[in-house]
Amino acid sequence: MxxxxxxxxxxxxxxxxxxxxxxxxxxxxxxxxxxxxxxxxxxxxxxxxxRRRRREWVDVGDVEGVPVGRPTQLDHITTIRDGWMETTSQKAVWAVKQPEGGVRVFSPICTHLGCGYRWDDADKKFLCPCHGSSFDVNGRVTGGPAPRPLDVLPSKVEGGRLLVMYKDFKSGLAESVEL
Ligand code: FES
Structure with missing residues (x-):
């Protein structure tokens, strides 16, 4: 060694x-x-x-163009971001200027099963053509199977423009549940 x-x-x-x-x-x-x-x-x-759906305020028109107490349909383009998906679509809302100055904005979807409804000036009601639900100018149910009042959308007035945050709600429920 x-x-x-x-x-x-x-x-x-x-x-x-x-x-x-x-x-x-x-x-x-x-x-x-x-x-x-x-x-x-x-x-x-x-x-x-x-991530939960992200929505933005959308300008739906000149608030001066909305008459007091008479529902006005306002069409607009809205963008919804849902995770990676971004969807742009045309929507309508119903705006009702209140006598005291505020504006109440309703989702255009009937709370029964989701049909679109319209304002009937002669009847002074919102009427749904699908199953006959009707709502007064404040969105309260006045007839038919609708289980709850019309859904109210968040809205605000800035610089004379009416801004709305469009949302979808589940139909057929007694409570307003956002999708
Ligand atoms: S969807 Fe409007 S009454 Fe049924």
């Missing part, structure tokens, strides 16, 4: 095990760094899919 050979004649295990140890420490550190980078990235990609 030579002088410079380790006792036992084999290759040194302490150096080998130290190298293995550092190899695993490096791998573990790389894993931690990788996960730290991956989580925010995956979160950014996936979170919009779980």
């Amino acid at each position: 030579k002088d410079d050979e380790p006792p036992g004649g084999g290759f040194s295990t302490p150096v080998g095990s130290r190298r293995t140890f550092f190899h695993w420490v490096t791998l573990a550190a790389a894993g931690v760094v990788g996960l730290g980078l991956a989580f925010p990235l995956v979160g950014a990609l996936v979170s919009p899919a779980f």
Whole structure:
């Protein structure tokens, strides 16, 4: 046996095990760094899919153009963001200017089973053609199977413009439940 050979004649295990140890420490550190980078990235990609519908205020017209006490249909284009989906569609709302100055805006969907309704100026009622529900100028049910009053949409007046946040509601329920 030579002088410079380790006792036992084999290759040194302490150096080998130290190298293995550092190899695993490096791998573990790389894993931690990788996960730290991956989580925010995956979160950014996936979170919009779980995000609730996002709606925006939409300008539906000049508030001066809405007569007091007489429902007025206002058509507009609205954009709804639902996760990654962005949908732009034409909608209508019914606006009723109140004698005291505010404006009440109704969803255009009948609360019974979701048909569109119209204002009948002769009858002074909102009438739904599908199953005969009717509502007064304040949206209260006056006839037919509708289980609740017309759904009121959030609205505000800014700079003489009427702004509305369009929403959809479940039909057929006694309570107003947003979709
Ligand atoms: S959907 Fe309007 S009365 Fe049925």
